[in-house]
Amino acid sequence: MISKEFFKSSLVYSVVGALPLAASVLLLPFYTNLLSTADFGRLALYISFSFLIQILVSFGLDSYITVQYIEFKSDPALLRENMSAITTSFLVISAVFTLLSLFTGPVLFSLFFRDGSLSFYPWGFLSVLTAVFHGAFKLYTNLLIYQQRPGRYFWVNIINFLLVIGISLGGLYLFPRSLVGPMWGRLLSALALAAFSIHFLLRSYGVARGRAFVKGMVSYCSPLVIYSLLFWVLSYVDRFVINHFMRAEDVAVYDFAVKCTLLIEFFQTGLVSAIYPKVFGIWKEQKVPESSVQVNRYFNGFSATTLLVLPLFLMVVPALVPLVVHEEAYYAGFKFLPLLSLGFIGRTLFYMFLAPFYYFRKTRLLPRVLLFSSLLQLLLSVWFVKRWGLAGAVWINFIMKWVVAGFAFNECRKIFKFKFNRIKLIWLPLVYTLIFILAGRAAGPDDALLVYFGEALVSLALVVFVYRRELLLLLEQWRRKSRLSTAG
Numbered sequence: 001m002i003s004k005e006f007f008k009s010s011l012v013y014s015v016v017g018a019l020p021l022a023a024s025v026l027l028l029p030f031y032t033n034l035l036s037t038a039d040f041g042r043l044a045l046y047i048s049f050s051f052l053i054q055i056l057v058s059f060g061l062d063s064y065i066t067v068q069y070i071e072f073k074s075d076p077a078l079l080r081e082n083m084s085a086i087t088t089s090f091l092v093i094s095a096v097f098t099l100l101s102l103f104t105g106p107v108l109f110s111l112f113f114r115d116g117s118l119s120f121y122p123w124g125f126l127s128v129l130t131a132v133f134h135g136a137f138k139l140y141t142n143l144l145i146y147q148q149r150p151g152r153y154f155w156v157n158i159i160n161f162l163l164v165i166g167i168s169l170g171g172l173y174l175f176p177r178s179l180v181g182p183m184w185g186r187l188l189s190a191l192a193l194a195a196f197s198i199h200f201l202l203r204s205y206g207v208a209r210g211r212a213f214v215k216g217m218v219s220y221c222s223p224l225v226i227y228s229l230l231f232w233v234l235s236y237v238d239r240f241v242i243n244h245f246m247r248a249e250d251v252a253v254y255d256f257a258v259k260c261t262l263l264i265e266f267f268q269t270g271l272v273s274a275i276y277p278k279v280f281g282i283w284k285e286q287k288v289p290e291s292s293v294q295v296n297r298y299f300n301g302f303s304a305t306t307l308l309v310l311p312l313f314l315m316v317v318p319a320l321v322p323l324v325v326h327e328e329a330y331y332a333g334f335k336f337l338p339l340l341s342l343g344f345i346g347r348t349l350f351y352m353f354l355a356p357f358y359y360f361r362k363t364r365l366l367p368r369v370l371l372f373s374s375l376l377q378l379l380l381s382v383w384f385v386k387r388w389g390l391a392g393a394v395w396i397n398f399i400m401k402w403v404v405a406g407f408a409f410n411e412c413r414k415i416f417k418f419k420f421n422r423i424k425l426i427w428l429p430l431v432y433t434l435i436f437i438l439a440g441r442a443a444g445p446d447d448a449l450l451v452y453f454g455e456a457l458v459s460l461a462l463v464v465f466v467y468r469r470e471l472l473l474l475l476e477q478w479r480r481k482s483r484l485s486t487a488g
Contacts, residue, residue, distance in 0.1 A: 019161040019266075024259050027168055027182070032327035034176045041248035042118060043182055044255035046127060048236040049112050050186075053131035054138075055232055057097050060224030060363070061090050062138045064217060066146045067358060070280055083143075083205035089217060090139055091198070094132045101128045112240060123179070126187050133190035140197030145273050156193060163189035223364040230370035234377050234400055238393045241381045246389065249329070254390050256325075257333030258397070260317050261340045267309060268344060271302055272351050280359045289360060290417035299352045300424050304467040306348050307432055310341050311456035336394045342436055345429045346402035352425070353408035356416040365415070369407045373400060428466055432459070 031040050065086050072079040102125075109124035118124070137160070144153040167188050171181025243251050275298045282294050318334045325331075357366050377400050384392025412418075435458065 019157055023161055023164050023168075024262070026165060026324075028256075028321075029324045029326065030169060030172050031182070032325055032330070034172045034181075035179070036177065037252045037327065037329055038248040039177075039179055041243070041251035041255065042113075043179055044239055044251055045112065045243060045248075046118060046123065046179070046183065047186075048239055049109070049124075050127040050131050050134075051236065052229075052232050053097075053101075053128050054135050055225065055228040057094050057132050058090070058135040058138065058228075059093050060221035060228065061086050061093075061217075062135070062142045063224055063358060063363075064220050065139060066142050067220070067361065069143060069146045070277075070284070070359075080205050083201070084207055085217065087139070087198070087201040087205060088207050090136065094135065098128060098132060101125065118179075123183065126183055130183075130187045130190050133187070133194035136194035136197045137190060140201060143201075146277055148277065156196070160189055160193045163192055220361060220363055223367055227363070227366035227370055230367060230374040233374040234370065234404065237374075237378055238381050238385070238397065241378075241385050242390070242393055245382075245386050250390060253330060253333045254336075254393055256330045257336045257340060257394075260321065260333070260337060261313075261344070263317070264306075264309065264313055264341060264344045265347075268302075268306065268347060268351065271305065275299070275302060276355060276358075279355055283359055289356065289415060291419040296420050299348075300421070300467060302351070303345075303348050303425055303429060304463045306345060307429070307459050307463055308456075310344070310436075311453075311459050313341060314338060315453065315456065336390070338436065339394050339398045342433050343398040343401035345433055346405045348429070349405040349425065350401070350408050353405065353412045356412050360415060362415050365411050369411050370404065373404045373407055376400070376403065424466055428462060432462065 031043075035043070065083065068082045068086065069079065072082055105124050105128060106120040109118075109120040113119075137156075141153060141156065144156075164185050166185075168181050168185030171184050173181075175181055239251050239255060242254055279295050279298060282292060283289075286292060314337060317337065321334075322331065357363055357369075377396065380396050380399075381393060384396050386392075388395075409418075
C-alpha cells in the first residue's frame with residue numbers, strides 16, 4: 001500500500017530535486033543583465049563538459065553505493081566494509097584523474113571548444129575540480145536517499161543551493177560581463193559540500209584497508225560508466241552540434257528552453273528517488289525477477305502524475321519566466337517547450353524499464369540500451385540541425401526519449417518478466433502525446449494558453465478514468481490514517 005510517509009518523502013525529493021533548476025531560474029535575470037547571450041551559451045557548454053568529467057570521476061560509485069547499502073544494511077560489519085571500500089575508491093580515482101588532467105586536459109578541452117573561446121587553464125581545470133567535488137556530494141546524497149533520511153537530504157541540498165546563489169551573484173557583480181562568477185560559484189559551493197560529504201563518509205565508515213570488493217565493484221561500475229557516457233551523448237551532444245553549425249547565441253536559446261523543462265526532469269527524478277527504494281524492497285522480499293501489483297502501482301502513479309503536470313507546466317512557465325528574464329532573445333525558446341515537454345512521457349517508461357538493471361546487478365547490459373541510441377542521436381543531430389536549425393534539435397530531443405525507452409524495454413525483458421497494464425503505461429501516454437502534438441500544431445500562438453488549459457482538463461479526465469483504482473486506494477489509505485490518528 002502506498003503510505004503517507006512515501007508521499008512526504010516524495011515531496012521532499014521532488015522539491016530538492018528542483019533546486020538546481022531553481023538556482024538557474026533565480027540566476028537567469030542576472031545572467032541576462034551581466035552576461036552576453038554568447039557567454040551564456042558558452043556557460044551551457046562548460047557545464048555540459050563538467051558533467052562529462054563527473055561521469056568519469058564518479059565511475060558509477062554513486063549508484064553502486066545505493067545497491068550495496070540495500071544489500072548489507074542488515075549486517076553492520078559488511079556494510080561498513082563495503083561503504084569504506086567505495087569511499088576510498090572514489091578518493092583514489094579522483095586524485096588520479098585530477099593529476100592526469102594536468103597533462104591531457106588541454107587537448108581534450110580544445111576538442112569541445114575549437115574556437116578557443118575558453119582555455120583549459122584556468123576554466124577547464126576548474127571544471128575538473130568542480131566535477132570531482134560534485135561527485136563526492138552525489139555519492140553522499142544518494143546514500144542519504146537509501147538511508148531514508150529526507151531531512152538531512154533536504155538541508156544539505158538547501159545549503160548547496162544557497163552557496164551557489166550567493167557566490168555566483170557575488171562573482172557576477174564583482175566581475176560583470178565575465179564567466180568568473182558562475183564558474184567560481186559552482187566550484188566553491190561544490191567544494192564546501194564535498195568536504196562535508198567526505199568527512200561524514202569517512203567518520204561513519206572509515207578507510208578501506210585492503211582491496212576487498214574491488215572486483216565486484218569494477219564489474220558493476222564499468223558498464224555503468226559506459227552507459228553514463230552514452231547517456232551524456234544523448235543529453236548534451238546536441239549543444240555542441242548547435243555550436244558547431246550555428247552560434248553560441250543559438251546554444252543559449254536552446255539551452256534556455258531545455259533548462260525550463262528541467263523542472264519536469266527534476267520532478268521526475270525526485271519521484272524516482274522515492275519510488276526506487278520502495279520497489280527494490282519489494283523485489284528483495286519476493287525474490288522473483290518479475291512485476292507485481294505493488295510495484296506497478298508505484299509506476300502507474302508516476303505516469304499519472306507526469307500526465308497531470310505537463311499541461312500545468314506549459315501554462316505556467318511561459319507566463320512566469322518573462323517576469324525574471326528580460327532579454328527577449330531567449331523568448332524564442334518558448335515555442336519549443338511543448339515538444340520538449342512531451343518527451344518526458346517517454347522518460348517515465350524509461351525509468352520503469354531501468355530499475356531492474358540496477359537492482360538485479362545487470363548493469364553490463366546497460367551500454368547496449370544506449371549504444372545505438374547515442375550513435376543515432378549524434379548522426380541525426382548533425383543532419384537535423386544542419387538542415388532545420390534549432391527546430392531539428394528539438395525534434396531529435398523528443399524522438400530520442402521514446403527511442404531510448406524502447407531499447408531499454410527490449411533489453412530489460414531478457415532479465416525481467418513484465419506484467420503491467422499496457423493501457424495505463426503505454427497506450428494512454430502515446431494517445432496523450434499524439435493529442436498534444438496535433439492540438440499544438442492546429443493552434444496558433446495566440447491560442448496557446450487556451451489549448452494548454454483544454455489539455456489540462458483532458459489530462460485530468462483521462463487520469464481520473466484510467467487510474468481511478470489507484471486514486472481510490474490512495475483515498476482509502478488517507479481515510480484509514482485519519483481514523484487511526486483520531487482514535488489515538
